[in-house]
Amino acid sequence: MxxxxxxxxxxxxxxxxxxxxxxxxxxxxxxxxxxxxxxxxxxxxxxxxxxxxxxxxxxxxxxxxxxxxxxxxxxxxxxxxxxxxxxxxxxxxxxxxxxxxxxxxxxxxxxxxxxxxxxxxxxxxxxxxxxxxxxxxxxxxxxxxxxxxxxxxxxxxxxxxxxxxxxxxxxxxxxxxxxxxxxxxxxxxxxxxxxxxxxxxxxxxxxxxxxxxxxxxxxxxxxxxxxxxxNLGQFDPLGWLRSRLRRRPRLRVHRADTPEPSHEEVDALSAEVDRILEKIYREGEASLTRKERRFLEQASRLFQRRRR
CATH class of the missing domain: 1.20.1540.10 (Rhomboid-like)
Incomplete structure (x- = not known):
């Protein structure tokens, strides 16, 4: 999907x-x-x-x-x-x-x-x-x-x-x-x-x-x-601290010239994508950080490549 x-x-x-x-x-x-x-x-x-x-x-x-x-x-x-x-x-x-x-x-x-x-x-x-x-x-x-x-x-x-x-x-x-x-x-x-x-x-x-x-x-x-x-949310002075205190799995988006990700990595990617999209639904697209926007773009390219 x-x-x-x-x-x-x-x-x-x-x-x-x-x-x-x-x-x-x-x-x-x-x-x-x-x-x-x-x-x-x-x-x-x-x-x-x-x-x-x-x-x-x-x-x-x-x-x-x-x-x-x-x-x-x-x-x-x-x-x-x-x-x-x-x-x-x-x-x-x-x-x-x-x-x-x-x-x-x-x-x-x-x-x-x-x-x-x-x-x-x-x-x-x-x-x-x-x-x-x-x-x-x-x-x-x-x-x-x-x-x-x-x-x-x-x-x-x-x-x-x-x-x-x-x-x-x-x-x-x-x-x-x-x-x-x-x-x-x-x-x-x-x-x-x-x-x-x-x-x-x-x-x-x-x-x-x-x-x-x-x-x-x-x-x-x-x-x-x-x-x-x-995006005033990006001006949050404590946002960087919260992002570092919050533990998340290490995720990696593979480029076209890299081997296909494992099922475990795909599941982790999907979970992170779901979290970001749920954040968009709750708080609006303007609430996303640059890192989250970049991750969505990379993950979208990966999922599209897997569907071909």
């Missing part, structure tokens, strides 16, 4: 959009955000805002009511948690972000795999938060804020914008409904979102409650990820 005759390559990729699917990272993120919002709705208001959302948010400036995040390394975990908190006074803030995740990020997860999706999603949140905090500080130092200045950041919109842009890059001709009414190609939606954020970031709009820097960071990361063909 050749590699591409196996079940992993014959069965369709499953789009896990059901709330009952435990392996969907998108559903898990939505549930966490909703739980935080509901808990926060019942929390007493302190310091003029809800306690939980404020505790999870990023705070920057000289006049903040909460400790400044950027200048306190022990608070840098807020660069992750702010992406799961939303305005308790604005239900639409939560609803529209979660709808964006549901309709667009679900297909991105199915395309790239659960782990790779989570890596990219969290990278968009963290980098967006850091760049936004730096931009607020620079604005204060350059005199754009008179006297004490402060600002807070929460919401998943930066990562959501990034996922919409990545969706548009992967499926540019897919029909989506703008404002749930007007059918347009996905690339049109992506262009409109990025253009709106660019106008907002340059001061063409007066909505100061929107973190345009975070949105543009997500969009920029999506473009880099797509055009540079990144």
């Amino acid at each position: 050749g590699i591409y005759d196996r079940d992993y390559y014959r069965r369709e990729r499953e789009y896990r959009l059901s709330l009952g699917t435990p392996r969907s990272a998108v559903v898990t993120i939505i549930i966490i955000c909703v739980i935080i919002y509901v808990i926060d709705a019942f929390m007493p208001a302190t310091r003029g805002a809800r306690w939980l959302s404020d505790a999870l948010s990023v705070h920057v400036g000289t006049g903040v009511k909460w400790p400044d995040t950027l200048s306190r390394p022990w608070l840098w975990w807020q660069f992750v948690t702010y992406g799961f908190a939303h305005s308790p006074e604005n239900l639409g803030h939560l609803v529209f972000n979660m709808l964006g995740l549901w309709f667009f990020a679900s297909e991105i997860e199915s395309l790239y795999g659960r782990k790779e999706f989570l890596r990219l999603y969290l990278l968009m949140i963290v980098l967006g938060g850091v760049l936004w905090a730096i931009s607020v500080y620079l604005s204060g130092w350059l005199g754009r804020h008179e006297g004490a200045f402060s600002s807070s950041l929460y919401g998943a919109s930066g990562a959501v914008v990034g996922m919409i842009v990545l969706f548009a890059l992967n499926f540019p001709k897919r029909t989506v409904f703008l404002m749930f009414l007007f059918p347009v190609p996905a690339w049109v939606l992506g262009v409109l979102i990025v253009a709106g954020d660019l106008l907002g970031a340059t001061g063409w709009t007066r909505d100061t409650n929107v973190a345009y820097v975070v949105h543009l960071t997500g969009a920029g990361l999506a473009a880099l990820y797509y055009f540079r063909r990144w």
Whole structure:
């Protein structure tokens, strides 16, 4: 049996959009955000805002009511948690972000795999938060804020914008409904979102409650990820250590001018191929390392030669 005759390559990729699917990272993120919002709705208001959302948010400036995040390394975990908190006074803030995740990020997860999706999603949140905090500080130092200045950041919109842009890059001709009414190609939606954020970031709009820097960071990361063909799993600093600690049989792929492999070697090759193909099915092709890709190519040539 050749590699591409196996079940992993014959069965369709499953789009896990059901709330009952435990392996969907998108559903898990939505549930966490909703739980935080509901808990926060019942929390007493302190310091003029809800306690939980404020505790999870990023705070920057000289006049903040909460400790400044950027200048306190022990608070840098807020660069992750702010992406799961939303305005308790604005239900639409939560609803529209979660709808964006549901309709667009679900297909991105199915395309790239659960782990790779989570890596990219969290990278968009963290980098967006850091760049936004730096931009607020620079604005204060350059005199754009008179006297004490402060600002807070929460919401998943930066990562959501990034996922919409990545969706548009992967499926540019897919029909989506703008404002749930007007059918347009996905690339049109992506262009409109990025253009709106660019106008907002340059001061063409007066909505100061929107973190345009975070949105543009997500969009920029999506473009880099797509055009540079990144695989964030290969940047795992502990991956090399785990690969060396994991014991595997010594496998050898024979070239055309070498003797035929024994039955034991063929069985070992098949077992390793099955493991790699199962990894593709679970986590997506982007999760493969270069060594695994090279092994699949060599094993495929061997199996094809044996079938002749």
